[in-house]
Amino acid sequence: MVEQMVNPGLTDFEFFKIILPGSSRTKLKLPDKFARELAGRELRDAKLRVAGAGRRLWDVEVVADDADGEVYLGRGWQQFACAHDLRGGHFLVFRYDGAAVFTVTVFDGTMCRREYRRQRDDDDAGSGSSSGDGDSAAGAGAAGDDAASSQFAVTLRQCNLGKKQAQYLNVPVEFQDAHGYVKRRRVALRMRGETWYVNLKHSRRAQARGQRTALRYGWHQFCVDNGLAVGDTCFFRVVREGDLRRGGEDHVLKVAVRKADGTPLE
Template sequence: MALRLPEKFVREYGNKLSNVATLTAPNGSIWQVRLEKANNNIWFRGGWRDFVDYHSINYGYFLVFKYKGNSKFHVLVFDMTATEIEYPSSRDKKRQGNLKENGMSTSRELCVKHEVDTELIIIENSPTSSTRGSVLSGGRERALQAARMFKPKNPSFIRVIQAYNLKCSYVYVTTEFAKKYVQRKNFVKLQASSGKRWLCQFRYRDGSSTPKTIGKGWKSFVTDNGIKAGDACVFVLINSLDVVLKVSIFRMAEYA
């Protein structure tokens, strides 16, 4: 298991990186991850799986790496609702580490497939860089809070829309929700507040009976409903037989 660093970051800092990166989590745990360099690319290789497993990083999580210089990164982990995780006690730390893709002022998001699909954000260590604030700032955080206050009676899950959800035309379904309610289903209908529905297709990992993402049809739903990065969407199961999810959209722009 490995993860590639963003091209722009590599162009600027690649020659300054050693063969081992040091990752520090908020709980104080320190992880050594081997860097593999080939064909103008740099990958986090040895230790990456350990970091992922230790922090229970799942599909759709995104990670923020603040570059401190000297091949050292401070790492934050956010789950699929853009909530920072509860980190394990550093006393229980086992071995080594992980990462994923985007940039801040170097901001760029790519449709890259990895064994664990997360979103990587690397922020340069500058006086204006506010690590958490840069990810959950202003309207985005307030939109998320509004979505959390919405308490439907039916099963539901929340997704904060990221740029890759728009560019790559898919959105993750939370694993817990998928296992309980939509196993072995091929299609899902997304219903807007107007009552109009869009037919979409579930995507599966090879050999899995649990859908990982909503794919084909998602782009049309996003476009027709004007969904933007930073909006918080609440997916509510209103018909389990036909798998109809009513989507309530809490728009970042309205909470800015």
């Protein structure tokens, strides 16, 4: 049965998953912390919706393994994954509303949010079927239900973690343009209840296509304080836009990290 009562402790609970190459397409393991938060509550059926693709809901079974305490998305997950062309390397952010609905935001190999075509009103009115019909599924490439992406993800490389004077992290062009980074001087990175201020460095893009922005001075300290290493994946989300008239210095990004071995950094 579907959980009817909203659990205040789970409302707007967020977590992320990385689709690993060769991983099972028939089920998706949910984080252990989320399973613990469920604390044995009755949740056998849930619904998935993709951010930016309208109100269509996809039925999915929630399976609890009593032997090891793990919780999976089972029946229905494969149809959802196929319909939205989820592949190895994609980065998925789940937000649970506390009442059996997950909103899923998808990031692809460009490190930016994937946009899906909105469903027609007649599709929006009902729940998704288990057939996974590609004609009625959301397609990538068209505009979503909000402005340009407010989130991006980066898997760290050596250039992001080199010598202190040379460390930097390029901001995806689509993200920087959407949030006016050319006019900003610094951003605040918020993680685990603490805040780090990082100056932005602007440089010319190739072929005179405008400026490129990177997280620069202060990025090194953020990496050191949080023990970041090559292969870790950082997820950035705007939580405060900031006033561009004052240089946008109150622009805040919330950061979550998944270590290279797959464990979340909490």
